[in-house]
Amino acid sequence: MSKPAVAVVDAETSGNVGTIARAMKNFGFEDLLLVDPPYLGRDSEAYGFAGHAREDVLPNARELTFDELADEFHTVGFTAVTNQDATSHVRFPFRTPAELADSLADVDTDTALVFGRERVGLTNDELARIDEVAAIPASHDYPVLNLGQAATVALYELRDLAMDETQLPDVEVHRAEEEAIEGFYDHAEQFLVDVDYPAEKRDKTMRMLRRMVGRTHPTGREINTIRGLLRRAQNQMK
Structure with missing residues (x-):
């Protein structure tokens, strides 16, 4: 399969877009899609937060509408765990990022990992057009992650979809003779x-x-x- 793209919908701050671009660079993702983005000029916070991703991921980002995103890609929307069950299908059923890594490995189509707004995430109307939902398990006391954190955790779990063995560090244990x-x-x-x-x-x-x-x-x-x-x-x- 081709590497999944990463889509950010209606981000409020350019700094968070830069943070996501940096996480993409960390874990081998290349294609950044932006729906209703904030100002992302080279003098914006995005370039300050992007690290080396300012050289390729961020400047090569493509802007599109949510309709275009839903029409062109198999979409995976990321949302907080909301304790919904089978009686509601807006945010349920969902996969964890680790489970998603296994299922997407067998999907032979263009895929986009979709992240929503800093405060409210993806709306129910947007989620209704998403093909599948993923959520990051977190403490019941405070299950909501900010946008940059959620993207970083998700992309780390999905790194095998974007990196081949030559890009992975050598973590072999060099045991004594x-x-x-x-x-x-x-x-x-x-x-x-x-x-x-x-x-x-x-x-x-x-x-x-x-x-x-x-x-x-x-x-x-x-x-x-x-x-x-x-x-x-x-x-x-x-």
């Missing part, structure tokens, strides 16, 4: 002897240490640092 980890266990066992740790407790303590280290997947640098601490303690005891 098994030889280095086993060397640490040998060192720790000798440390227990050196501090006169009760012999009858050493096996159990080593099992606990092995399980704990096994869960953490330490890096080589972490193993070397811990062994350095053990050596320093051993030297202090001499």
